[in-house]
Amino acid sequence: MVCDHDMxxxxxxxxxxxxxxxxxxxREWQSEGVAWQLHPGDLGWFQRSGTEATAAAVRIWRRDGRILAIGLLDGADLLRLTTAPDVRHDEDLARRLTEDVIAPERGVLPSGKVSVEAPEDALIQDLLPGHxxxxxxxWTPLRRDLTEPVKAPDLRIxxxxxDxxxxxxxxIRASFDGSTFTxxxxxxxxxxxxxxxxxxxxGYDGQGEAVAAVAVWSAGPGKPGVLEPMxxxxxxxxxxxxxxxxVAAAAALQELGSSSAGVNTPSSNVAAVATYESGGFQRLPEVRDLTRDA
Ligand SMILES: CC(C)(COP(=O)(O)OP(=O)(O)OC[C@H]1O[C@@H](n2cnc3c(N)ncnc32)[C@H](O)[C@@H]1OP(=O)(O)O)[C@@H](O)C(=O)NCCC(=O)NCCS
Structure with missing residues (x-):
């Protein structure tokens, strides 16, 4: 019999x-207490470019038919990657992922300056620096626990x-510089x-003006949900x-059954980090992409 690792x-x-x-x-891979990772909501937000573009941006690694890792090319030069929880330290997988992301001919990342986002505890984090x-x-991930009821905010939502x-x-267009959202x-x-x-x-102000917008993405009941964008x-x-x-976003995720609400923002976005903290989110340890300069 062939053992798994020979496959x-x-x-x-x-x-x-x-x-x-x-x-x-x-969805299945999301759970409380694990390192920040690619979420179904990230694919959901990417779908704004259409289903074909989303499919073209996704990469799947399998062994014996089972999906072990999924990557999303979020722009031309960034691969956001995660793995099934039980193969975070699988050496064969980490070696294969490393080979695929460093070699442009594998069709994952192009040559030149590129980055990889991977969970902090994934073995690829230890291998890429060697290359x-x-x-x-x-970046600063933040999280709000949703065990206790979330009090509705004082804003019409x-x-x-x-329609x-x-x-x-x-x-969204009026919130993000350079946004082409339609x-x-x-x-x-x-x-x-x-x-x-x-x-x-x-969210609408007292004059009925639309002033704030967010999308919240659940991964199913009892799993962490995310905000993207806000x-x-x-x-x-x-x-x-x-x-x-x-706060309204946290309440919406609670209604969808999420165990927590999470978000990840560049640490340099001081306004965003302050806003999430003000909305009851707690900072988690910072995370960093891995980058090849050329
Ligand atoms: C981040 C953003 C949503 C804040 O919206 P806002 O309506 O101005 O924020 P609020 O007035 O509710 O302020 C919330 C808290 O953040 C703080 N804050 C807001 N802007 C700040 C800034 N530029 N520097 C420091 N603190 C700031 C406020 O003082 C407040 O803190 P407090 O509750 O402790 O008093 C807004 O600046 C924005 O849309 N930025 C661009 C898009 C973006 O970066 N989105 C988040 C990442 S996805």
Missing amino acids: VISLEKPGTDGLDEAVDAL GWRTDEP ETIGP KGHVWAGV AGKWHAMTAGAPYTDARCLV GVHRDHRGHGYGRALT
């Missing part, structure tokens, strides 16, 4: 039909359906499988809307 690990692109299987695996990779800028996708899109992208995003477990919220319209900052929306 070949394969790398594949899922195709649009295979995306659901990847999303299901990511000249260095750690990049720090609406859960957005198809108001353009409102959510407008606030109602069309909202419809593409919400047509994806991960959105079944997600909600888009908008923003306050640039003309309406500094009035507590970010804090209120963050």
